[in-house]
Amino acid sequence: MKRLLALFCAFALLSCATGPSKEQQLVSKAVGALGGAQAIADIRTISYKGNQKQWEPEQSDVPGGEMRFANEAQIEGMADVQARVSRTDWVKNFAYPAPRTFTYSEIVTADAGYVIGVDSNGRNAESMKANPPAHSMSGYRLATSQREGRRGNISSLLLAMLFNPEQVTPAADIQGHPAVSYQGLIVAFDPQTGLPARVRSLDYDNVWGDVNWDLVLSDWKQVGPIKVAMNRKVELNGRVVTDFTFTDLKFNQALDAKRLAIPPEVRAGAAKPATGNVPYQWVIRRQYIGTYLDSDNVSYDTKGSPGLRLQEIAPGVNHVVGGSHNSMIVEMSDFLVIFDAPVTDGQSAWVMKTVKEKFPGKPVRWVVLTHHHMDHTGGVRAMLGDGGTLVVGAPARAHFQKVLAAPMTRNPDLSPRSFAAIQIMEVTQSHVITDSRGRQVMMYVMDNPHAKGMMMGWVPDAKLGYVTDIWTPGPPLPAKPNPGLMAVVNTVKAAGLQPERFAGGHGATADYASLTRLAGQ
Ligand SMILES: [Zn+2]
Numbered sequence: 001m002k003r004l005l006a007l008f009c010a011f012a013l014l015s016c017a018t019g020p021s022k023e024q025q026l027v028s029k030a031v032g033a034l035g036g037a038q039a040i041a042d043i044r045t046i047s048y049k050g051n052q053k054q055w056e057p058e059q060s061d062v063p064g065g066e067m068r069f070a071n072e073a074q075i076e077g078m079a080d081v082q083a084r085v086s087r088t089d090w091v092k093n094f095a096y097p098a099p100r101t102f103t104y105s106e107i108v109t110a111d112a113g114y115v116i117g118v119d120s121n122g123r124n125a126e127s128m129k130a131n132p133p134a135h136s137m138s139g140y141r142l143a144t145s146q147r148e149g150r151r152g153n154i155s156s157l158l159l160a161m162l163f164n165p166e167q168v169t170p171a172a173d174i175q176g177h178p179a180v181s182y183q184g185l186i187v188a189f190d191p192q193t194g195l196p197a198r199v200r201s202l203d204y205d206n207v208w209g210d211v212n213w214d215l216v217l218s219d220w221k222q223v224g225p226i227k228v229a230m231n232r233k234v235e236l237n238g239r240v241v242t243d244f245t246f247t248d249l250k251f252n253q254a255l256d257a258k259r260l261a262i263p264p265e266v267r268a269g270a271a272k273p274a275t276g277n278v279p280y281q282w283v284i285r286r287q288y289i290g291t292y293l294d295s296d297n298v299s300y301d302t303k304g305s306p307g308l309r310l311q312e313i314a315p316g317v318n319h320v321v322g323g324s325h326n327s328m329i330v331e332m333s334d335f336l337v338i339f340d341a342p343v344t345d346g347q348s349a350w351v352m353k354t355v356k357e358k359f360p361g362k363p364v365r366w367v368v369l370t371h372h373h374m375d376h377t378g379g380v381r382a383m384l385g386d387g388g389t390l391v392v393g394a395p396a397r398a399h400f401q402k403v404l405a406a407p408m409t410r411n412p413d414l415s416p417r418s419f420a421a422i423q424i425m426e427v428t429q430s431h432v433i434t435d436s437r438g439r440q441v442m443m444y445v446m447d448n449p450h451a452k453g454m455m456m457g458w459v460p461d462a463k464l465g466y467v468t469d470i471w472t473p474g475p476p477l478p479a480k481p482n483p484g485l486m487a488v489v490n491t492v493k494a495a496g497l498q499p500e501r502f503a504g505g506h507g508a509t510a511d512y513a514s515l516t517r518l519a520g521q
Contacts, residue, residue, distance in 0.1 A: 023168045023180040027161045029194035030187075035226035037162060040155045042225060045255050046079045049248040054288045055241050058207050058374035059096060062452045063392075064399035067239065068096050070288040075244075078255050079149075081156060084110045085260045086149060090119070094290050097469075102290055106137075107262055108145045112270035113137025114262040115294065122286075122293035122324055125304030136266050138296045139274035144283040146273055151185060151199045151215050155226055158187070158196065174198055195220060195227065202410065205281045206344055206378025209408035211237050213281070224251045241288070271296060277412035279344070285374075299323040299347045308350050310358065314462035316439075318358075319503050320351055325375055327351060328466045328503050330459055332435035335365035339457045339466050340376045340505050341383040345413035348379030352386075364388045366433055368443055370468040371451035372396050376505055380404075382414050389423045393445045393453030397426040427455060430495065444495050446470075448487035456491050463498065468505025471515065475507055481519045489519045 020028065031037050052075055055067040071094045079086035088106045093099075104117030116134045118127070126135040137145065150157055161168050161182045171181040177188035177197050186200040199215040213236060217229035228249060234242035262270070279298050286292035295301045299308060300323040310318045316331035325342030329351075336355060341348050355364065363386035369377055371393070380403070384390060392400055404419035425431070430444045442458040450470050457466030467473070470484030477485070492499060492512070499512040 033194040039225035063372040063396040113142040136270035139271035143273040204410040209406040341379040345382035348382035371454040463500040472507035473504040473510030
């Protein structure tokens with residue numbers, strides 16, 4: 001590395017004929033403030049411990065309301081900087097959607113990723129097959145882990161920027177801080193100290209459209225030869241969603257190579273890092289609540305499912321199944337009603353294309369959302385492609401007005417368009433949609449523990465209900481009724497309905513009698 005530095009210095013002297021650009025000056029000032037290029041280059045390994053808290057804004061109780069506290073984690077990590085290999089050991093205590101602890105490890109290399117242990121309720125087929133549980137990372141997850149690793153190892157990032165000045169390009173100031181752009185990341189600098197203050201990427205979020213994803217660096221301390229930001233916060237459009245603090249940090253400790261190794265048979269079948277449109281926000285934030293399905297398709301497990309399909313569950317009622325999240329489509333005399341718009345506009349584009357083929361000439365006139373959570377609404381834009389009315393439970397209208405007005409120029413599945421003409425209907429108690437032949441579809445706002453304004457769907461002629469998240473029809477019921485299940489029973493009772501079956505936003509269909517039996521205990 002010393003020779004590399006000498007070469008670089010010679011190059012820098014030559015370029016002095018024209019003078020370094022403003023961007024190059026910012027980078028070299030920051031490298032100096034961190035402790036200098038040689039000090040950074042001398043760091044071969046990193047060993048650390050830290051504590052972290054995370055919050056998820058789009059799983060709130062009230063639409064647009066306070067973020068949900070998601071988890072608190074103890075983290076132990078190690079990295080071989082030159083070899084580009086890291087290991088992170090997690091003890092992650094979740095508060096949401098249910099209290100539980102996942103203890104697992106992640107190994108990230110340049111061309112493969114590996115997860116040891118259970119890190120999600122949405123385990124993929126590879127994880128379920130392995131004993132003890134483990135799986136290779138999807139290309140999406142690997143690319144995301146690598147990007148966040150590059151962002152977090154800010155001293156190495158700045159050194160790379162110093163050595164690749166031709167790739168350092170101008171960027172607009174962020175909050176009065178001068179900034180530069182480099183390989184998809186924007187680094188803003190503290191004008192006083194010269195230290196990096198913020199590392200931004202311009203991401204796409206399924207709910208909020210174009211978003212800023214910022215790592216905010218603070219509490220700088222001298223650790224060995226360089227300065228380190230001991231506190232790191234992540235901001236999503238200015239709201240703190242992650243707060244991390246180092247409790248211990250050492251450089252150049254000997255690392256146990258065995259703990260950094262991915263078994264050869266796993267490595268052989270592992271995905272390479274994804275390129276192009278990586279759904280970074282989905283990959284990162286589903287892990288906040290421990291529900292990430294590690295797959296190279298965000299809708300379904302590519303190693304466990306042939307993909308999405310329509311299943312007719314009653315005359316003129318179809319269930320979108322095969323993925324982690326479902327919709328229900330009710331065919332009316334001359335239009336369609338769809339319940340839930342899960343995951344992404346990519347999933348919704350599949351649904352729209354499929355219903356156009358199956359029900360030609362019938363536009364999607366009503367898009368009914370059971371509730372506002374990101375995983376059941378992330379495909380709402382594409383679902384409104386026919387200009388249908390959006391139906392939400394009170395008090396979600398104001399939230400969805402803002403969501404539909406948000407810029408969405410980075411949407412990988414849908415070209416930018418205006419949703420200004422979309423009508424949003426807010427249901428306070430119940431609503432009925434009737435067609436010219438008298439078929440009815442109804443929705444009822446539920447008193448429930450999951451989300452304010454949550455609705456249940458009801459197709460009277462099929463004696464079929466539709467419910468998301470508080471009951472997953474199909475899998476075995478728990479031993480005792482819980483508040484979510486009781487909310488379904490109470491809504492049915494209050495409305496005077498006599499359901500035979502329920503279909504779910506997750507799962508499949510199940511007899512309603514199974515639930516009443518449980519509730520009657
Ligand atoms: Zn939910």
